[in-house]
Amino acid sequence: MDYNWNWAVLFEEQYLSWLISGFGWTVSVALSAWCIAIVIGVLVGVGKTVPNRFIRAICATYVELFRNVPLLVQMFIWYFAVPEMVPDDWGRWMKRDMPNPEFVTAVVALGLYTASRIAEQVRAGIETVPPGLTAAATAHGLNVSQTYRYVLLPISFRMIVPPLTSEFLTVFKNSSLALTIGLLELTAQSQQIAEYTFQGFEAFTAATVIYVCIALIATILMQILEKYTRIPGYVGKEG
Template sequence: MALGLDFSFFFQPVSTGEPTTYAGWLFSGFKLTLAVGLGGWIIALIVGSILGVLRTVPNKWLSGFATAYVELFRNIPLLIQLFFWYYVAPDFLPQSAKEFLFSLDPSNVSLITGVVGLGLFTAARVCEQVRSGINSLARGQKNAGLAVGLTLPQTYRYVLLPMAFRVVVPPLTSEFVNIFKNSAVISTVNLLELTGQGKQLVDYTAHSYESFIAVTLAYMLINVVVLLLMRFIESKARLPGYIGGK
């Protein structure tokens, strides 16, 4: 049976009276998805890298803290974490910060809490990738750094981390792609990113097939660009004898 798809409605003005088309709604969701994904990835990469280092240091308190973080954030569903950051966490902020947050447009509050929640959730996964990368290096590299007079932080900075990050580029690619896919969950906290806009298009136009075909293609476009970008970085960072090396 023919579906009778009609994509022409994308170019019609929206029925709410806004000066845009339904395609404009979809594009605004696309931009928000990019913002959420990139913002979350920056948080995830910074926090996850720090935690990954802490999991490998000899100090049991620091490594214990990083381990506890990973176990906590990996074992609580992302949806629950987003609800916590959106509905609960703002109540624990200092009064001035709380007043500033709630003085913002509600969509900006959803964006900020969504980016933080997604970033901290993904940081636990990045942490494990960085830890694995460091542990995959020969123990002699760390010993050699200390033997030539470098402190432990200097050994990580100049010897271990430059090598470890090259090793973990392929697995980090998966996490980078996943953060854009996981961003779809943020629509549950009132942010009209790509998935949220897809639902809104269905509500206003009843074109469910066309709307979610367009949303699917948009996600595929993001994923293809991310994969090509990371493949380029991987080719430049590849090390002989390690993952993906020649």
């Protein structure tokens, strides 16, 4: 294959600025979606374990709905369908007047989708706590909310740091789907560079390197967090 390699094109002012801009949008989407996912995911995950059947049913429905519908479909629904389903004034605002509608849509869709996955991690973490600890909390006079606050959540959150690391990395990878609704994040900018310069290998290699660097940094940070939150000698079951 006679391919004309030209790595210098990536350092030309215009294309370098595109990569930097795409990196910025990728990080912004991923971190914003992660904040939404953590808050909602924890609430839903806890809701799936509470004694109230109605709350458990609502939370289980949320998880099954958002986790089993492909993220790409959810982005299309939020971007194209939802503005047509709400009242006309709201729809016009979402399509015309809302600042950065592509960014907002990507954050909402990715955040709600990831929340359904985090909810399952939280649920699993809570259910891994030995029932003897819950019984001991009840015996000491703690009510349900106090048991969650002082016993279940502190232990379960420390146990689910490793799987949360995987979800955190997945958020960055899934943010690339935002290009399908017009957000010029890192993958979209790389594609644009390839179309302008016909240097596709260089453009997507640069994107790959950036994604790998993001993953390595995130992994190191989460490993440090895991080190400081690990429960010494705890094996997640009753002896």
